[in-house]
Amino acid sequence: MIARENQENIFELQSLSEDERESLSSFTGLVRSVEKLIAAVYEGERMKHLEKIAFHTDITADRLVLIIQSLMKIRKSVMAGVGVKEAIAA
Numbered sequence: 001m002i003a004r005e006n007q008e009n010i011f012e013l014q015s016l017s018e019d020e021r022e023s024l025s026s027f028t029g030l031v032r033s034v035e036k037l038i039a040a041v042y043e044g045e046r047m048k049h050l051e052k053i054a055f056h057t058d059i060t061a062d063r064l065v066l067i068i069q070s071l072m073k074i075r076k077s078v079m080a081g082v083g084v085k086e087a088i089a090a
Helices: 004-009 018-041 046-054 061-089
Strands: none
Touching: 018 046
């Protein structure tokens, strides 16, 4: 049970710690890098080149699957935070 006097502040957001700010900055940079990678792949003929390039690199389908699975876990965490943010805004 929540004390009535604390109900007004239940959804008050605390400022980010230094570690949290560093994580946010790092995460934002990584997302931008992934966006640039995706944009570059779809640029011109590059998507067609991937079949040939894949033969000459250590990038494998399994490695991409692991990356995608990790991104899905990150997405799940972000979506939980977005849900809280939307609930507060409602």
